[in-house]
Amino acid sequence: MISKEILKKIKQIELSTRRLLSGSLVGDSRSAIKGSGLEFDQIREYQLGDDVRFIDWKSSVRMDKILVKQYREERNRTVLLAVDVSSSMFFSSGDQLKSESVAQIASVLALVASYGKDQVGLILFSDDVELCIPPASGRSHVRKIMETVLSHAQSQKKTNICAALRYAVNLKRKDVILFVLSDFIGNDFSKSLGLAASRYDVVAMRCVDAHEQKFPAVGFLECQDSETGQSLVLDARGKGVRSINAFLHAWRSEQDALFKKYGVDCIEITSRQDFMGDLIKFFRRRMRY
Numbered sequence: 001m002i003s004k005e006i007l008k009k010i011k012q013i014e015l016s017t018r019r020l021l022s023g024s025l026v027g028d029s030r031s032a033i034k035g036s037g038l039e040f041d042q043i044r045e046y047q048l049g050d051d052v053r054f055i056d057w058k059s060s061v062r063m064d065k066i067l068v069k070q071y072r073e074e075r076n077r078t079v080l081l082a083v084d085v086s087s088s089m090f091f092s093s094g095d096q097l098k099s100e101s102v103a104q105i106a107s108v109l110a111l112v113a114s115y116g117k118d119q120v121g122l123i124l125f126s127d128d129v130e131l132c133i134p135p136a137s138g139r140s141h142v143r144k145i146m147e148t149v150l151s152h153a154q155s156q157k158k159t160n161i162c163a164a165l166r167y168a169v170n171l172k173r174k175d176v177i178l179f180v181l182s183d184f185i186g187n188d189f190s191k192s193l194g195l196a197a198s199r200y201d202v203v204a205m206r207c208v209d210a211h212e213q214k215f216p217a218v219g220f221l222e223c224q225d226s227e228t229g230q231s232l233v234l235d236a237r238g239k240g241v242r243s244i245n246a247f248l249h250a251w252r253s254e255q256d257a258l259f260k261k262y263g264v265d266c267i268e269i270t271s272r273q274d275f276m277g278d279l280i281k282f283f284r285r286r287m288r289y
Contacts, residue, residue: 003151010146013104017111020280043067077175078135079113079120080168080200081106081145084182085152086126086159087226093211101269102181102207103149108276109179112283114142121171122148125164126157135173158227159186165196176200177286183208190258197262203286204259204266213252213270215244 043059046066059067083106089099106122113120114137121135122145133145161182168178169192178200196202218241221234236244252268259266267282269275 006147006150009150010107010143013107013146014111016276017108017280020277021112021115042070044070077118077177078173079109079118080123080135080171080173080176080178081109081120081149082123082125082164082168082178082180082182083149084126084159084161084164084180085124085130085155086157086186087155088159088183088185089207090154091209091226093209098183098207098209099152099154101275102205103152105205105207105269105275105279106149106179106181107146108279109283110142110145112280114139120145123164123167124148124152125160125167126155127160128163129167130155132167135171156226156229159183161186161189162192165189165192169196169199178202179205181205181207183212184255193258193264194262197264201286202262202264204264206255206266206268208268208270210270212248213268215241215248217241 043056044067046055046068050068054068054070056067056069083102085099089102090097092098110120110122117137119135119137120142122131122133123129124131131148133141133148159182161180161184164180168176176199178196180202182205184204184206193202215236217238218236221236222231223234224231234240234244256266265286267279269279
């Protein structure tokens with residue numbers, strides 16, 4: 001049973017997304033083609049280059065000009081959302097957890113894909129794939145995806161991005177855009193990323209906390225790794241905090257180079273950022289709605 005709070009969040013996201021999409025072209029991804037299709041569209045006058053097999057001879061005789069049948073074809077694209085639900089995602093130095101930001105992003109992506117009549121699937125992963133909702137279309141299906149990502153409970157598990165990438169590749173779908181929503185704090189995933197990028201159009205949505213972009217100077221700080229339970233003391237003073245920030249910068253730069261190597265776009269989002277408008281604009285450009 002879905003809680004009233006989750007239902008309220010779903011309605012708010014649907015309303016915000018619909019408002020941002022109002023007046024746009026999203027909502028009809030069908031394209032007119034010359035040839036066979038799934039749905040008859042209209043009869044129109046013959047144009048140079050049209051396939052003569054689709055001339056409507058009866059109508060042509062009646063109208064005393066050459067007419068052809070035109071069809072509309074539904075695009076059979078798939079949007080896969082691989083969402084990180086490991087322990088590191090349930091962290092925040094502000095009001096909103098990284099997991100909450102990722103859940104909102106996944107919900108918006110699912111909604112926009114649905115408005116574009118594309119199929120949407122969901123993969124939840126931590127140290128392994130925890131749940132998969134196979135790609136499908138329709139409002140009730142997208143609602144199920146939204147409910148799942150918004151209500152998933154925290155688990156004390158590590159991050160294994162390779163598991164999600166391998167699982168997505170093994171689905172063997174055609175015409176796929178794979179969004180990986182994670183903080184990308186985990187094991188080496190370069191080989192799995194290369195394989196996924198060779199099969200699918202992959203986009204990395206790197207959701208990080210503001211303090212994972214730039215650590216504040218707060219002196220000595222006792223910390224615990226949420227995924228391993230290991231405790232340590234950070235020296236966040238002067239040279240100490242500069243070393244921490246140099247490490248964070250190098251980590252992001254190394255990942256950015258890896259994404260660039262395999263032609264993967266990386267969009268970095270913080271939990272304090274208003275991302276809805278920019279996210280929808282990017283998605284529409286990428287999907288050519």
